[in-house]
Amino acid sequence: MNDLPQADSARRDNYSAEARAASKVTIIGMILDAVLGVIKVIAGAVFHSQALLVDGIHSFSDVASDLVVLGVMRVSRQEPDEDHPYGHQRIETLGTLVLGSILIAVGAALAWENILRLWQGQADIIPGWPVLAAAGLSVVGKEWIYHYTRRVGIQIRSDLIIANAWHSRTDAFSSVIVVVSTLGAMFGLVWLDVVAAIVIAVIIIHIGWKFTWDSVKELVDTSISPEDTEMLKSIARNTDGVRNIHELRSRKMGQDILLDVHLVVRPDISVSEGHQIGVQVASGMREALENIRDINFHIDAENDEELSPTSEELPSRGDIQRTLEKHISDYPTKTRLRLHYLKNKVHLELFLDSDADTLNEAEVHKAMTGYPWFGSVRVWVKNS
Template sequence: MRHSHIGVTSLQQDAAHASKVTLVGALFDALLGVVKIITGLLGHSAALVADGVHSLSDLATDLVVLISIRLGGRAPDQNHPFGHRRIETLGTMILGLMLLAVAIGLVWQNAFSLWQGQSSTVPTWPVLLVAGLSFGIKEGLYWYTIKTARSLQSELLSANAWHSRSDALSSIVVLLGAGGAMLGVWWLDAVAAMLVAVLIGWISLQLLTGSLAELIDTAVSIEQQQAYRAQILQTQGILAINALRSRTSGGKVLLELKLEVAPRLSASEAHWLGQQVKQQLKKQFTEIGDILVHINSPASTLPEQLTSSSIRPALQQAMETLLQRYQLEAADAEVFLYYQQPIRADILLSSQAQARFAKISTRQLLHQLQHIWPQSRQLQIRFYQLKAD
């Protein structure tokens, strides 16, 4: 319970930090959007108006980010045992679709302006001033947001940071376009607005591609998988990696591992090795979220007439029959099965059973067991602490 409480607190703190950063960005987006549009309209710059629309679109995306962070930061519950981080992924996809719509609208509007021909007005100097101010503010917001995104390992916050940088870069395009139009190249302002739209569209496609890959459980890169494999095999006792499956959720990598260990390890020791692997992976790779480990022993092919569900019950029943012949109980023999090739069965006898079998060789005892259950001839059976042959 204590660990769960700590986890919930950490998620809540991360969500609060991310929300604060997003709210700061939203405040500047609102101010810049209004100032750009008013200045662009009064200063006759379609590029600055387009940039203002871009800034106001950031408000909508900021809202998506805030909602996604709030919902995605919730702890796992009964209905969502793997957590809610995929809500952030969905939020990133919505953000990408909104940006794509803005980009298409800007391209259409300014392509129509170019088709109409030269305008009688040219941009004025306040357009240059506002565009320069916008670049400084939005570039500052990018670094403020990306620093938090990296510390929280949030793909959604990182996407919003790049959204701010796209606004900063588009302000440079506005500076060039408006400046060129003021120097007599009338079409440069409309072309600059279209370049801004293309930049917005490119960023939206990057966001959509990444979030879609996550939603369809795309594996991480081969290079990442090789790094994980190398780290796993450094754990002494892990003989091989039978399978490694990966996917991402809310920017976190989720792993499913099938690890091979020695066939005669106890269940507790095999579990301990799995825990060591998980701890080392999370220590070395901070992007890893949850790890599911399945422990395997070396694979073997079972004889056709022996299924995994019939060996133990049949063998134990045969041993009970054998023990009864010597007035012993089932508790006087414990069976350990090792599914290897051939399948091995170690039978540990109690001190009372050892005393009763003192005058019987292991070969005789094995022969009696095989007579009771003939299929046991396909197993490698050993009795412990019996009289030697």
């Protein structure tokens, strides 16, 4: 059973609003990255700061990542369709993976280049004071765009936008390192500039790896945390009518959580009551974790993890009906039949319309004993 709500106009409007918000903040960040990148590359080249030059290249990598974000967000925020009934959020995950890979590649190239410079003794030029001004401007600008982007990412529940925010903050961190290394070089520690460039490159690699690894885990359907899993199981166990929960599987699509839940209930309740119990469990879970998008709940009459799987060879309702009519000559035609498939046996309940119908449990039991699938029988007579 599934409690996935149908896509309606409100959801479509929500997807559109989220896409617009993501595009706006990304375009603003991209313009800022481009301006800061030009300033830092020029200042780094003219005033002899390898660290600021690397920092400027880092800003241009932000521009490239912003372009990735714009393209991915446009696609991933589309409403669910026939081919993608759960939505397109996995495209966002793929975009985050690409973004992380870009960061790793850029960081590795910059780190290698500056390690060679340090090894070859090329770190012997003192940076000029404009380097401090360019780095300070970068710190202020990137810290502002970090807070703005992260706030939007949290509001629209987008891992990709949040990842892009942290990408901006690494630029602010790296600019702080430029300030410190430049001051150190001005006081005679000239090699600090190249060392700072290597440190900045390592920061870029680290952030890229985190984004990449988190995306890989999501793409291979890694579950939610053990703490959240146990909390959801506790909610199910404490729901009236649930005897046990013997399986809870989870996976993520972007910020959304998808759940598969197996609930054990009393075997003699109706299908509708079992469904209602599942609805109550789903409601409780949604209250606990608001980003649950879809819950598939399966109602079990017994714990099929501990017992042998139910045999596919057990007879159907039609087969049992014909068997009863075959062995019981005066079998009432209006008898209602209820079946319980438990522990690889079939337990029968027969409901008679009146006590005028001549049928008793002993007669049925004797007729059915020879069948290996037969478990038990109860006969109920409607009061006149």
